[in-house]
Every structure is written in structure tokens, then in C-alpha cells.
Amino acid sequence: MPTLEIDGQRIEVPDGLTVIQAAERLGIEIPHYCWHPGLSIAGNCRMCLVEIEKNPKLQIACNTRVADGMVVRTTSDKTKAAQRAVLEFLLINHPIDCPVCDQAGECKLQEYYMDYDRQRSRFPLPAKVRKKKAIPIGPLVMLDQERCILCARCTRFLDEVTHTSELAIYERGDHCEIELAPGKVLDNPYSGNVVDICPVGALTSRDFRFRARVWYLERAESVCGACANGCNIEIYHREGRIFRFQPRQNLAVNQYWMCDAGRLSYRDLQGEGRLTHPLVRGEDEFVPSTWASAIGQVVGRLGDLAREHGPGAVGIVVSAHAPNEEVFLLRCFGAALGARVAAVSWSPPGAFHDDFLVKADKNPNTEGLRRQGLAPDGAVDELLQAASTGQLQALVLHRMDPTAWLDVAAVRPALERVPCLVVLDTVRREASEYADVVLPIATYAECDGTFTNHAGRVQRFHAAVAPPGEARPGWFVLGELVSRLTGGGPYEGAEAVFAALAEECAAFRGLGYATLGSEGRLAARAGA
Numbered sequence: 001m002p003t004l005e006i007d008g009q010r011i012e013v014p015d016g017l018t019v020i021q022a023a024e025r026l027g028i029e030i031p032h033y034c035w036h037p038g039l040s041i042a043g044n045c046r047m048c049l050v051e052i053e054k055n056p057k058l059q060i061a062c063n064t065r066v067a068d069g070m071v072v073r074t075t076s077d078k079t080k081a082a083q084r085a086v087l088e089f090l091l092i093n094h095p096i097d098c099p100v101c102d103q104a105g106e107c108k109l110q111e112y113y114m115d116y117d118r119q120r121s122r123f124p125l126p127a128k129v130r131k132k133k134a135i136p137i138g139p140l141v142m143l144d145q146e147r148c149i150l151c152a153r154c155t156r157f158l159d160e161v162t163h164t165s166e167l168a169i170y171e172r173g174d175h176c177e178i179e180l181a182p183g184k185v186l187d188n189p190y191s192g193n194v195v196d197i198c199p200v201g202a203l204t205s206r207d208f209r210f211r212a213r214v215w216y217l218e219r220a221e222s223v224c225g226a227c228a229n230g231c232n233i234e235i236y237h238r239e240g241r242i243f244r245f246q247p248r249q250n251l252a253v254n255q256y257w258m259c260d261a262g263r264l265s266y267r268d269l270q271g272e273g274r275l276t277h278p279l280v281r282g283e284d285e286f287v288p289s290t291w292a293s294a295i296g297q298v299v300g301r302l303g304d305l306a307r308e309h310g311p312g313a314v315g316i317v318v319s320a321h322a323p324n325e326e327v328f329l330l331r332c333f334g335a336a337l338g339a340r341v342a343a344v345s346w347s348p349p350g351a352f353h354d355d356f357l358v359k360a361d362k363n364p365n366t367e368g369l370r371r372q373g374l375a376p377d378g379a380v381d382e383l384l385q386a387a388s389t390g391q392l393q394a395l396v397l398h399r400m401d402p403t404a405w406l407d408v409a410a411v412r413p414a415l416e417r418v419p420c421l422v423v424l425d426t427v428r429r430e431a432s433e434y435a436d437v438v439l440p441i442a443t444y445a446e447c448d449g450t451f452t453n454h455a456g457r458v459q460r461f462h463a464a465v466a467p468p469g470e471a472r473p474g475w476f477v478l479g480e481l482v483s484r485l486t487g488g489g490p491y492e493g494a495e496a497v498f499a500a501l502a503e504e505c506a507a508f509r510g511l512g513y514a515t516l517g518s519e520g521r522l523a524a525r526a527g528a
């Protein structure tokens, strides 16, 4: 393993690493535009020029492999002069758009100008080459040719990752421009990633642009819940509102990317129809209730029915949208009631999937159900059948509505006939209209928890925003139900619930929020 020195610090690194990567390991940032760890090396922007002893010329750090005894200087006068020169060159034809550019606040031209340049332009404004602006090049992406610094990250992504090649660089010299290939539109399932990797404001998101200045937004680490892949994401939010999802690096799951459907799925988390108060059925209609009263009624009625009619009188259906913590508590709840617990993992027939990230299973936690011994095996149909023939005294539906995949007419007898129907959900759906008690719970963007992805990787998500109205995290509501029924103490938080799950279930043994870190850990194969 070669040992080299960068800015006076010695480091031993694996053979084949580039200088930019070695510097990164030392916490030294070498400015760069075209280099991206998920793409081939283009070496075209020259922003990463550094001084390397015994080399007559400066070298680009992104395409220079480390060698034993190498001495690198990233802050020498020669390096600084090169950084200033490259920035001046890149800015010659760059428009003065910062006040109206959606990239402001996360633009590498702005940042590097402040860090490495800070000189007045020597180029008269009228002499700048004008190019086309605000061109919609696909459903998600807007192109501003003037702002492009021709780093070719976008074209490499489309050539190397999606293999769709919608964009290319045309013309020569200072007339070079990014343009759609003839007859093409930037409309592939991963098109939004080009916005993330464009270091400047040349490619902006048609969904996000002009909705918020990024410096006002806060971020929370999370996991996309729109399919079983569990791509790692960051939720950008402000004052209780989610503005965008962006991918977060996890080489074992999604590398640096996410799909467009997942990217836009934040809309489903704050759409219409959210349940905001516990509801209890009055004479005809629902009456808003307090949590204490609604929980008291659920525990009282289900407890009475279970005692009166014995094991199997209560049925619980848990969906693969429930986090691991809620699945665990539902199992505890079911055990205390002697209930039959069935799991469901439903996806629209023919749902899009590919051999890259997107899975046909549109549920984030099907594997989590399996690892807790709840295979989605059709037992829900038996429960609904039992409810419709009067053999079930109570039914609890958790984060699901059977009318999503069954005809309403087929489900209605079960929902109407069962003496007690309890629904825990985020939104008001068909099934909640038949409920005796409706308990409003948080989406995964509003609470802490974990999902287990298709490969068995247990991954954490963090609360980004507060649940609306009186809605509460699912682990909290279920924890209350369990503790009221069993007399145990309430759980202090999602972490405590996970710790109890890890103690009880072999698949999660040895795992905890601290050990999961930000990239998750694989669960064991064993069931509960």
C-alpha cells in the first residue's frame, strides 16, 4: 500500500486510489466539478489541479493515481493560482443569475468563488455568449444552457447509469452547449438524478424550483417508502412541510441515486384526507374524541370481546407499510388478545420495476413482516371471510384498506358485519368509513422507526416533520394499547420499542438504533 503526503499529512492508502480520494480520507477537500464517485472520470473541468512534487506541471487530482512517496500540495501558491484561473475561465460566460437561480445556496460555482477566487470579472457583460434558458427537457428537469459549465456529469450519468443517452454536448469552444439528442426527451425512471449531480444551476427540478430557498430548509435522514428497495434519502422540510426528497449515499442499497417515482412520493405523505383526530362512531357519524377516550374504548371493547369469545375472536391485519416497531407492537397486542394476526403486502398489478433499483413490491417493509414471522400469505382473505360470516368479533386494520385490492362490494359485508372495527391509519379511506374507532397515526416522515428492505437490510428513518393535528406516531399509539392491555409500562420512544423487538425476535438480535447507524445493517435470516 503506497504512503503519500498531502499538505504535510502522511497517509497509507490502497493501491489504485486517486489523489482526490486519498485527500478525502484525510478530510482535505480538493475542489472539483466533473468528478463524481459514481461516474467514470472525465477530467475536463480542471478545478482539481494540485501541485505534486517532481511534476513540472500541476496535475488533476481526480485522475492521478497515488504513488509511494508522492508529495501533494493542495494549498500552495501555484495550486491557488490555478484554482483562481479555472474559476475565472468558467465564469467568463456565466450569466449573473444568482439572485434568480434555484441552485443558489447549493451551487458549487458560488461556493468555490467564495472559497478560491474572489476576484472581479475582467470580462465585459455584453461580451458574454448568450445561450437558451429555461428549456423544459423532460417532465422533471429544466435546462439553462448559459449556466452549464460543461462538466459532463449529466451526460455520463445518462450514458453509464441509465444507458439512455438523452443529453449530449454539441458545438465547439465557447459555443458548446448541453442539448437533448435529436428526437429525445429526458424522461427515464431516474431522470431527477441529473439535477442532483449538476454542480450548478444548469439543470433544475421542475418540481422544486422556486418553491423554497435551500438555506431555509432543514434535513432529516430517512429511507424512501415507495418500494421495497429502501433507497436512502434526505427529507428537506420547513415549518412542517416537506419540499423534496434527495438520495443519500448508501453503496449497499442505492449508491448515489433514487428513482423519480420515489423522489415524488413525498407528495403522498402530505396530501389530502389526512386523519387528524381520533374518531369514535356516535349515533350516525364520527365524533372527534380525545386519545384517552379512544384508546380506552379500543382496549375496553377488544378486551371484553376477547374474554367473552375466547382465542381467535379478534383479527388484526398489518400491512407491509408498517415499520418494524409497529409490527412488533401489533404482534404483542395480538398475543394479549389471543388474536389472529394476518399480514398483507399489496402492490398494484403490473407495477413498474427494473433490475436496477425499483422493485415491483411497492411496500417498504414486506421483508420486515417476514423476519417477524408474518409472511403475507393470504391469511387476510380468511380473516375477511370470517368477518363477513359473523365468525369474527372484532377486526383491527393497520395502515391498510382491503378495498385497495378487493372490490368494495366484496369487502363491505366483512366491514359491516364485524361487531367492532378499529382502523389505525394516516388517511381517511373507504374502510375507515365503517370503523367504530379510527386512530390517526403518523407517516414515516413524521416519526422515528425502521424498515427492512427486500435484501433484509434494517434501515432507520427519522422524524422530519410533526404529524398533523392530534395524529401520533404508530409506535406510540400501539405502545399505549399494549401497555393498557397488559399493564406493562409505556415505551419511551421508538428506540425502546426496537430494543424490545431485538430482544424478542432472533432476526433482529444484536441490532439497535446505535448499531444501525445511517446505512443500516442486515437482519438475520431467522424468523421470530
Ligand code: SF4
Pocket (backbone or CB within 6 Å): 147, 148, 149, 150, 151, 152, 153, 154, 155, 178, 197, 198, 199, 200, 202, 203
Ligand atoms: S448541465 Fe450541469 S451536469 Fe450537465 S454538463 Fe452542464 S453543468 Fe455539468
Ligand code: SF4
Pocket (backbone or CB within 6 Å): 224, 225, 226, 227, 228, 229, 230, 231, 254, 258, 259, 260, 261, 262, 263, 357, 358, 359
Ligand atoms: S427505487 Fe424504490 S425505494 Fe428507491 S427511490 Fe425508487 S421507489 Fe423509493
Ligand code: FES
Pocket (backbone or CB within 6 Å): 031, 032, 033, 034, 035, 042, 043, 044, 045, 046, 047, 048, 049, 060, 061, 062, 063
Ligand atoms: S474534477 Fe478533476 S478535472 Fe474535473
